[in-house]
Amino acid sequence: MERIYGGENNFRIESDSIGSKEVPKEAYYGVQTLRAVENFRITGLKIHKEFVRSLAQIKKACAITNAEVGLMDKSIQNAIKIACDEIIDGRFYDEFITDPIQGGAGTSMNMNSNEVIANRATEILGGEKGDYSIVHPNDHVNMGQSTNDVIPTAGKITTLKLLPKAIKELIKLYEALVEKSQEFDEVIKMGRTQMQDAVPIRLGQEFAAYSAVIARDIRRLEHAMESLKIVNMGATAIGTGINADKEYENKIVPNLAKVTGMSLKQSENLVDGTQNVDCFVEISxxxxxxxxxxxxxANDLRLMSSGPRTGFGEINLPPKQNGSSIMPGKVNPVIPEVVSQIAFNIIGNDMTITMAAEAGQLELNAFEPVIFYNLFESIETLTNGLETFTNNCIMGITANKDRCQYLVENSVGIVTALCPHIGYKEAAKIAKTAIKTKEPIREIILKSGLLNEEKLDEVLDTMAMTEPGITTKCLAAN
Incomplete structure (x- = not known):
């Protein structure tokens, strides 16, 4: 929400191309920021703190570059640098009051940053807020820039700051799943396809499969981050570099890389870098x-833990809170549930990002604010969800080994192992008989005399059923 200043005569008059307006005297933001607040009361939220820091890093790098090429007075450069460093350190966040969803392709965000930095730099140089003759938001803080290269670059830098936290939590989840796969390696359970009994599998194998897909997710995220390191600073309005000094254009990205500590590179085609936001679609x-x-x-865990008496009941999830206000003793799988809800939200955010990227026209995409709003939310909810999933669910899962074994032994699915020994047609008859009579497969086989007890023990070895080649070796021996 916007910062409120009270008191009589506590305003200054600022003007822009639209007209004049009263601005709170002690505010570091200015008239263009106030207009944005009036126009875009959309979410009731503020732009992300890391995005504010990214904007300050960009403005600092631009001031350094403009001074290096002889376009900015050293004293102004130093004042801007100090102001930017203060913002990077977390100061003045209350002065960034524009809504994250806004029209104008992010011009309001950019000008909010320009005005706060200009007023703070003016103050550092001994002037008063609003005296833009000392440090001007456009002529100095925004020198050699446009909203159209600043905002997408700030979005990329912010995303690069947020993603490593998500990847760190993914690695923790991966490690926890690997640990569980080892712990459960000897627990035999019934595998299921299309929600029907299939063939035996080890619980550890299922958890190893979960770890494998998470490992791929980690690699995909790390790969997708690389495209975010290509920025269009120096492009200014539409990629042609208008109003930017050529030497500035060559130096701005290396300087920004130093300020951020990131291996940033300039777009080879600045028009392309300004027109297209496909990298955000990719990362989303x-x-x-x-x-x-x-x-x-999460769905699998809820199924395997269902019951606990009348469902699968193969695993136990750690109890985290009462599951009902009316049913005593009920405990719900709340952590897997919240993980799925996070996924639903991320999927919706991805659709918004996709449509916003598709809707760009000609030399600019005007919808980057909503792209960043949704992208940052997706990354942060993913990160937080991963933390609770690992710590409050995965690490505390236990197996009901006896229940798993019982379900395997009483399942018709193990009849599959008989096919190499008695043929598919005969095995199908036995399966139908077992379903009809409720008798165990083992008893039906022994009664039929198709296999003796010793051979049947070998064929119905459930551990052997979970390893490739073992059952076929039995056939060869037969």
Missing amino acids: GTIKTCAVSLSKI
């Missing part, structure tokens, strides 16, 4: 893919 799609993987795992 990658995050969505990860969210889908997580929700699938």
